[in-house]
């Protein structure tokens with residue numbers, strides 16, 4: 004099958020539009036290298052592109068996306084730790100000032116964890132990857148007759164909380180936060196409403212912003 008026509012068309016639009024208008028910025032970034040001050044850990048979900056949601060220009064956001072926007076616990080040795088490598092690059096090499104864990108509504112990864120239906124069982128890659136949110140599920144307790152959607156939403160918030168906790172298990176994150184050089188934030192995008200909630204650092208409540 005040929006390269007998707009949709010992409011060639013989109014690229015032409017980009018080249019004539021955004022690239023043309025931001026050519027100087029691209030050239031400067033190529034010469035000086037990138038120095039984004041913000042890292043976003045987002046989900047692979049096609050509806051939740053951080054650059055789109057935050058209206059970001061090239062070079063502004065270092066984005067690491069994985070299934071369900073998870074930050075694993077610090078685990079040196081063994082395994083190919085893609086998420087941790089991106090984090091290390093952002094904090095140690097680029098010295099970002101902020102890390103945002105961006106959760107979202109209707110997350111397929113979270114749903115897969117909660118339902119454990121075929122073909123996404125605990126023996127698949129997604130099942131194994133998502134098993135790391137077990138502590139988040141424990142924290143919110145069992146479903147107890149709650150509506151599915153309400154439970155999944157709680158689990159989506161709790162998994163952002165867990166990722167924020169896991170971030171602090173990385174020695175270089177802990178040290179940068181302690182020195183006041185790095186702040187960690189939780190956020191949540193409501194796909195249908197377009198509403199962005201940001202976690203209040205003091206209360207832990209996700210509150211709307213930008214209204």
Ligand SMILES: [Zn+2]
Pocket residue numbers: 046047048070071072107109110111112113
């Ligand atoms: Zn997701």
